[in-house]
Amino acid sequence: MQKLVGPLLERLTTFVFPVLLIGLAAVALLTHSGRFENNAGRQLELRVWEDSSPSGTSSAQLAxxxxxxxxxxxxxxxHLSARPFWIALSVYSDAPVIDFPSRHAMSLSCWDAESGVVLGTGNRSSTDGRMAISRAGFSLDLEGLATHSLLCKASFRGPAKISAEGWTHESLERSQFAHYRSGIMIESAIGILAVFMLLTAIVNRSRLYLTFVGWLLLNMRMAGISAGTDFEFFxxxxPADYLIAIRQFTVxxxxxxxxxxxxxxxxKELRKFAFQQPLNILQVSALAALVLGPLLPFxxxxxxxxLGTAIGVAVIFCYLILILVGNHSRVAGWYVASMAVTLGASLNEVVAAALDQRALLVGLNSVSAAIASALLASAAVAEHMRTHRLQTLKAQQLLEAAYQDSPIGLFSVGDGVLISKMNPAFESLMRAELQSSHIRLSDFFDSVTVERIAALHLEKAGGTLELQTSVESEDGLTRRWFAIRASTVDGSIIECSLQDITERVSATERLEYLASHDPLTGxxxxxGLxxxxxxxQQRPVALAYFDLDRFKLINDLYGHTAGDLVLKQVxxxxxxxxxxxxxLARIGGDEFVVxxxxxxxxECEIKCNTITTLIGSAPFQMESQSFALDVSAGLVGTEQFKNSELKDxxxxxxxxxxxxxKRPHxxxxxxQSGDRFFQQHQDELDLINCLERGETPxxxxxxxxxxxxLSRPFDSLNFEMLVRLRKADGLIxxxxxxxEAAEAHGKTAIIDRWVVNTAIRWLEAHTHELRNTHFVGVNLSGGSLNDEQFTEELFAxxxxxxxxLEKICIEITETVAITDMRNMQRFIDRVRSMGGKVALDDFGAGYSSFGYLKGLSVDSLKLDGSLVRDAVRSQAGQAIIVSIAGLVRSLGMKSVGEFAEDLPTIKVLYEAGIDYAQGYGISKPVEGDQILAARSGADFVEDPEILAFLKQLQSQEEPSMRLFSDSAFSSIQ
Structure with a gap:
């Protein structure tokens, strides 16, 4: 049965329906032909004058x-003029009724030209006297009057043509009846098509068909405007007041x-063309017509x-021809025929008017063309429907083939939780076979999965569900994972797909583990932390941070394999x-968090102490190697952090x-002190946030x-520049x-760049006040010195x-200097070649090897405070700084002792042969104004015993050491 019905429907929609529409179009043309032509009145000669006065109220005598x-x-x-027109014409006794047929006439008044008596007036709302509304225009009945000539005044809106015809009463009545039938024919013929297409649009829920319904109704109104029957609607x-607005909206x-x-x-066809610009212009013009058209004068x-129509028709015809040639589209053929009829009727009327003929082709007028065009356009839509149906049938066949051949399991759930259909892939995955109509979801899946899929039956408006579920193997030792996607249109049938994602789930679990765990230690x-x-569910009690001390040495001395084994043991x-x-988390190379x-x-503090003891007491073994490690730790209680994030x-x-x-013991x-720590920590966080944005705090x-x-204390004013930060509340x-904040996040260049620029500006501004200044210390961090961009900016x-620069001495810490001695020596040579000086800072805090001093041609060496304190407490410490002073002097350098806190320390430095002393025994850091007010470093000493000792040194006739005569020395912390 299906094999017979299918081809029959295809033949009906392919041939019968289009042929029927063509027949209807032909009948419309034949039955309507000559309707106006066979009922024509006598064409009268007119004299017409356009009243161009500003108010349009010229007198009849002037007219x-x-x-x-x-x-x-x-x-x-x-010519679209809205001014009044005066019309003069002669009247003939054999045609007593004068008809003015223009559908664009809005008002008309007529007088007897000889006596000046008003014969009749009228507009689209009402008429008076012998004036009446006739067909599309007005008529004046002169029966029984001895009038030989008329003077009329008329107003028009639109592309009006002024003419007058003489009629007998009988012939005009027949013409009016034909005109009335034309309106009925337009509305009935096109209206029936519109109703049919509206039902089709509702059934198919098609935007195209609904748009075509609107086009048919507007085409009906356009035909009514052309035929002069648009004064009524069904x-x-x-109302006359709305007539022009409705015409404007219709057009x-x-x-x-x-x-x-x-x-x-x-x-579909238009999307294939590369040149889309003409289409875009058409769409913009359509939008402009809708939005701006009703706002403009008629x-x-x-x-x-x-103008838009002329361009649009040309563009549409070009695309239609291309579609016809390229696709042999029947839809395009019907559409071309529809447009050809419309254009043919328009050309027929235009050429006929130019030749002073009523029509060139009998029967081809605006009414017949509108009906035929609508029928042919309907044929185009019908062909589109047929093509769409065939495509749907083909898609269904392809879909069924794809359903059966799909490697993805597909199944349908019908009544309740019964499986009504499944494809071979589903049977293979679930080892099932559709042998009866009572296979249930619960035969394969757990209750939660069944309930969630079955819940889609309640989704009457449609819904989609995606879930994952697992199924145990028959032996119960393994599980397979499946991804299920279920969807329904109205809740009656649920279409589902099934994919085996066991490998993907395993890989995802492995990736998630690797993404949240350290692969080395587990x-x-x-x-992951x-x-x-x-x-x-609960808030932690405390958090501890552990950092292995000197772990890098293990990697450097024994390799990363040894280091990895040690980390595992830790x-x-x-x-x-x-x-x-x-x-427990490993968050860095040698850093752990608990x-x-x-x-x-x-109790947490006891655990942390136990951890540090376990790590530091027993060595770590690897084959024949044994490694000892210490660990530093910080422990905070989380109660004081309230709602802070874990990262804080x-x-x-x-x-x-x-x-x-920093605390060796x-x-x-x-x-301990929550308030103090939080304040310091907040200061550091604020600095870090500022530096991370690349901003200077x-x-x-x-x-x-x-x-x-320590040779001539009152003859020089040398000092070290130190950086501080004053907050908004005044705290320093x-x-x-x-x-520390800058170094921890690799942003030292921001701080150092500000310090160097500020120091240079200050020194240049006060050059004359600093005549006794031989060197000013400015310290640069290792991170800045390893930044090529920063060093190039520095030298520039x-x-x-x-x-x-003559007064600046760049201070480099000992550990930074020996990390890359070759690169550092190039930096030192370049600074000295430009007139500056370089000092080695914190000597004794790191490797303290004399061997590398000969490889670094610095100008001075600054002893770390730990060496200075040891020199005061022990003879061994004093011997060390004596040897350092002698070596430095023999290498042509100068020496500075830090942490000179009291007189004994200063005396030890002097006796050891150190050139300069720096510390609180001399002075705490002071403001720049105080430096400018002093003549020497000794002016800042407040301790009378230290001051007396310095005066004693100053009074020596031959100082044991010469002043630092060169110009540069600087530092910053």
């Missing part, structure tokens, strides 16, 4: 005088919807639409101390750990700490906090400021 000078004609165009009179809407219909009807709008990483802590020892629920969830703060707590513990590293620092300023000569952030700055 008559002007008309006498006008040549008579039978037809005149108004028998209802349209604009018809222009726009024609373009929209074309785009919808040939959307006559201006008409000109715009005519501990959590920072991301955050996820675990965020998912925990993690194992830490794990022994922790309780279930505590979290989050405690059990016990109190005191980790940062606080890291700060404590770094504090522990204290492995762990526990947060606000509030930076410089202070100076004098360095006094020390240099240590600033530098030195080149621009040679005067300031």
């Amino acid at each position: 008559s005088a002007m008309l006498n000078a006008v040549s008579p004609s039978k037809l005149l165009e108004t 028998g209802y009179q349209i 604009c809407s018809y222009f726009a919807i024609t373009i929209v219909l074309f785009n919808l009807l040939f959307s 006559e201006v709008m008409l000109v715009g639409v005519w 501990c959590l990483n920072l991301r 955050g996820l675990k802590a965020g998912a925990a 993690a194992e020892r830490m794990q022994r101390v922790l309780q279930p629920g505590d979290l 989050v405690f969830y059990q016990g109190y703060m005191a 707590i980790v940062s606080a513990a890291d700060t404590l750990c770094r504090m522990a590293k 204290q492995r762990m620092v526990v947060m 606000e509030g930076l300023f410089l202070v100076m700490q004098p360095e006094v000569s 952030v020390p240099a240590g906090t600033i530098i 700055l030195f080149k621009q400021h040679p005067v300031a």
Whole structure:
């Protein structure tokens, strides 16, 4: 049965329906042909004068005088003028009824030209006297009057043609009846098509068909305008006040919807063309017609639409021809025929008017063309429907084939939870076979999966569900994972797909593990720690940060393999101390974090001490090698952090750990004074945030700490520049906090760049006040010296400021200098070649090897405070600085002793042969104004015993050491 019905329907829609539409179009043309032509009145000659006065109220006498000078004609165009027109014509006794047929006439008044008596007046709302509305225009009945000539005044809106015809009563009645039938025919013929297409659009829920319904209705109104029957709409009179507005809206809407219909009807074909610009212009013009057209004056709008129509028709025809040639599209053929009929009718009327004929082709007029065009356009839409149906059938066949051949399991759930259909792939995946109509979802999936899929039956508006489920193997040893996607349109049938994602789930679990764990030790990483802590039901008690000391030496001396084994053993020892629920994470190369969830703060401190003891007491073994390690730790209680994020707590513990590293006899620092620590930590966080944005912190300023000569204390004013930060509340952030924050995040160049620029500006501004200044210390961090961009900026700055450079001495810490001695020597040579000086800072805090001093041609060496303190406490310490002083002097350098806190220390430095002393015994850091007010470093000494000793040194006739005669020396912390 299906094999017979399918081809029959295809033949009906392919041949019968289009042929039937063609027959209807032909019948419409034949039955309507000659309707107007066979009922024509007698064409009268007119003399027409346009009243161009500003108010358009010229008198009848003036109009008559002007008309006498006008040549008579039978037809005149108004050229869209809205001014009044005066008309003079002669009357014949054999045609007593004068008809003015223009559908664009809005008002008409007529007088007896000889007596001046008003014969009748009328407009689209009412008529008076012998004036009546006739067909599309007005008529004047002169039966029984001895009138030989008329004078009329008329107004028009639109492309009107002024003419007059003489009729007998009988012939005019027949013509009026034919005109009435034309209106009925337009509305009935096109209206039936519109109703049919509306039902089709509703059934198919098609935007194209609904648009075509709108096009048919507007085409009906356009045909009514052309035929002069648009004064009524399905028998209802349209108020005269709204007539022009409705015509304007109709014309604009018809222009726009024609373009929209074309785009919808040939959307697939048009997308294939490379040149889309003409289509875009059409769409813009359609939108402009809808939005701007009703706002413009009627006559201006008409000109715009005519121009747009001419361009639009040309563009549409070009695309249609291309579609016909390229695709042999039947839809395009019907559409071309529809447009050809419309254009043919328009050309027929235009050419006929030019030749002073009523029509060239009998039967081809606006009414018949509108009906035929609508029928042919309907044929185009019908062909589109047929093509769409065939494509749907083909798609269904392809879909069924794809359903059966798909490697993805497909199944349908019908009544309740019954599986009504499945493809071979589903049978293979689930080892099922559709042998009966009672296979249930529960035969394959767990109850939760079944309930979620079955719930889609309640989604009457449609819905989609995606889920994952697992199924145990038959032996119960393994599980397979499946991804299910279920969807329904109305809740009756649920279509589902099934994919085996066992391998993907396993790979995802492995990736998730690697993303949240350290692959070496098996501990959590920072991301995993955050996820675990965020998912925990309770708040942690405390958090500890551990950093292995000198771990880098193991990697450098024995290789990374040894280092990796040590890290594994460290993690194992830490794990022994922790309780279930505590979290251990490795967040850096040799850094670990522990989050405690059990016990109190005191218990957590005991655990941390146990961890440090376990790591530091027993060596780590690898084959024949044994390694000893120490660890630094910081412990914070989380209660004081309230709702802070985990990263803020980790940062606080890291700060404590770094504090522990600076305390050789204290492995762990526990947060004691919460307020003080929080303030310091907040200062550091604010600095870090500012530096991370690449900004220079606000509030930076410089202070100076004098360095006094131990040979001529009152002859020189030398000092070291130190950086500080003043907050908005006036509190001072020390240099240590600033530098640590910058070094920890690799942003030291920002601070150093500000310091060097500020120091240079200050030195140049006060060159004359600093005549006794031989050197000014400015310290540069290792991170800045390893930044090529910063060093190039530095040398460019030195080149621009040679005067300031003469007093500057760049201080480089010992550990930074020996890390890359070759590169550092090039830096030192370049600074000295430009006129500056370089000092080696904190000598004795690092490797303290005399061997590398000969490889670095610095100008001075600055002893670390630890060496100076030891020299005061022991003879061995004093011997060390004596040897250092002798070596430095033999290498042509100068020496400076830091931490000169009291008179004994200063005396030890002097006796050892150190050139300069710096420390609180001389002066604390002071403001720049105090430096400018002094003549020497000794002016800042307040201790009378130290001052007396310095005066004694000054009074020596032959000083044991010469002054530092060169110009550069600087430092900054």
